Amino acid sequence: MxxxxxxxxxxxxxxxxxxxxxxxxxxxxxxxxxxxxxxxxxxxxxxxxxxxxxxxxxxxxxxxxxxxxxxxxxxxxxxxxRPRVEQAYAELRTAIDTTKWQQLIDGLEQLTQVGIDRPETAKVVRQQHQQHEGA
Amino acid sequence: MxxxxxxxxxxxxxxxxxxxxxxxxxxxxxxxxxxxxxxxxxxxxxxxxxxxxxxxxxxxxxxxxxxxxxxxxxxxxxxxxRPRVEQAYAELRTAIDTTKWQQLIDGLEQLTQVGIDRPETAKVVRQQHQQHEGA
DNA sequence: TATTAATAATTCACATATTAATTAAAGTGA
DNA sequence: TCACTTTAATTAATATGTGAATTATTAATA
CATH class of the missing domain: 1.10.10.10 (Winged helix-like DNA-binding domain superfamily/Winged helix DNA-binding domain)
Incomplete structure (x- = not known):
């Protein structure tokens, strides 16, 4: 938190x-x-x-x-x-197995495609996904 | 409620x-x-x-x-x-298809066998289950 | 246009969650 | 027995959820 x-x-x-x-x-x-x-x-x-x-x-x-x-x-x-968020995100990333992480992200992706009524959520998740790929 | x-x-x-x-x-x-x-x-x-x-x-x-x-x-x-609870329960019972109801109850049964730490819940569900069978 | 209806934000009263502090009553050891 | 620690319930301070009522402003209509 x-x-x-x-x-x-x-x-x-x-x-x-x-x-x-x-x-x-x-x-x-x-x-x-x-x-x-x-x-x-x-x-x-x-x-x-x-x-x-x-x-x-x-x-x-x-x-x-x-x-x-x-x-x-x-x-x-x-x-x-920002640095704290990125740090926490990195910790999470290493704590979870890479494959599982990808599955999780993919699952979220799918979810957010359905949730058209909440564009904010979709957007944030998408951004983080890209960050991860780039790392 | x-x-x-x-x-x-x-x-x-x-x-x-x-x-x-x-x-x-x-x-x-x-x-x-x-x-x-x-x-x-x-x-x-x-x-x-x-x-x-x-x-x-x-x-x-x-x-x-x-x-x-x-x-x-x-x-x-x-x-x-009590009468209101029983009434609400009856309404629920008729609102759901009988087969589905049975599946639901069976599922709960199984769940409550696991949840040994909360005997109250198990007890109540079991009682209501029997009521239903008797009806 | 004077009234009335509808809207947007806010306030009110109430119940609850959370964390830390407090109070009263036991328990413990020298 | 006295000082110290622990425990059980409670209080305090703060933030939030819920439903009803208010206030200010705008829209609508006779």
């Missing part, structure tokens, strides 16, 4: 990962991407923004809508986190 | 079901039987006892230990609940 090393909860981690990929995500989309229920997400964002990692912004066209983005501090965090 | 019809939460329901089977269960055993973490269980019991369904009792031999039991009101509730 890498996020614990950075004083983050699992939900905060999920939100941040989305915001590292997309700047300025509408609140209701964030609900769908993180699978965190709206009333909970409000609190998660409150706490993240209290720590200066993200911030809110209201849409000009429709002032009911709110979008969220990672602050500079939030973006910086990604840089600090 | 039958328990909702009686204003109970899932955890409260789990505690009650245990206390309907055993009178006076030591707190630490209740943790194991319900799989509810101790600090949470304290609250669950608080709320149940605030509603008069269960009560605490301290061990005379070791006054650190607490055991829990269903009050008269808590026991009465079981009588009111």
């Amino acid at each position: 890498i996020f614990k090393e950075f004083g983050l909860t699992e939900q905060q981690w999920r939100v941040l990962r989305v915001l590292w990929e997309h700047k300025n995500v509408p609140f209701h989309e964030l609900v769908g991407m993180t699978l965190i229920p709206a009333p909970s997400l409000v609190g998660v964002i409150d706490r993240l923004s209290r720590n200066g990692l993200v911030a809110r912004r209201r849409s000009k066209s429709d002032r009911r809508q709110v979008s969220v983005y990672a602050t500079e501090m939030g973006c910086d965090l990604e840089e600090k986190v | 039958i328990f909702k019809e009686f204003g109970l939460t899932e955890q409260q329901w789990r505690v009650l079901r245990v206390l309907w089977e055993h009178k006076n269960v030591p707190f630490h055993e209740l943790v194991g039987m319900t799989l509810i973490p101790a600090p949470s269980l304290v609250g669950v019991i608080d709320r149940l006892s605030r509603n008069g369904l269960v009560a605490r009792r301290r061990s005379k031999s070791d006054r650190r230990q607490v055991s829990v039991y269903a009050t008269e009101m808590g026991c009465d509730l079981e009588e009111k609940v």
Whole structure:
């Protein structure tokens, strides 16, 4: 659980990962991407923004809508986190037999082809797959 | 979710079901039987006892230990609940094809033979299985 | 246009999980 | 017996899930 090393909860981690990929995500989309229920997400964002990692912004066209983005501090965090993620990933890679690893990845690939409604997941897994091949 | 019809939460329901089977269960055993973490269980019991369904009792031999039991009101509730449980069970039974049902039950049977560490589950399933056969 | 309906985010009240700290009661050894 | 340790239950602080109610804003319609 890498996020614990950075004083983050699992939900905060999920939100941040989305915001590292997309700047300025509408609140209701964030609900769908993180699978965190709206009333909970409000609190998660409150706490993240209290720590200066993200911030809110209201849409000009429709002032009911709110979008969220990672602050500079939030973006910086990604840089600090990346090496730990890669390290953990490497450990996992060596801990599992290469063949099994490939099977696992292939299985995930297939799964994500079905899960069209969650493009984020598919994308992340695909990226990691390629990293692995390249290593 | 039958328990909702009686204003109970899932955890409260789990505690009650245990206390309907055993009178006076030591707190630490209740943790194991319900799989509810101790600090949470304290609250669950608080709320149940605030509603008069269960009560605490301290061990005379070791006054650190607490055991829990269903009050008269808590026991009465079981009588009111039973018909609803049986009804829901019947609905489930007719909703599923008889053959599939049998396969399901057989599968559970096999599972419960393995799960020696949780005799309660095995017992309940076995009882219901017999009910079904008798119907 | 004045009302009314629908939406988006939020708040509220409540129950629970998690981790650490606390309290009370036993147990232990010099 | 006194100081020390362990154990059982509980409390505290924090984060989250759930369902209902609110608030602000926009859309729709008579």
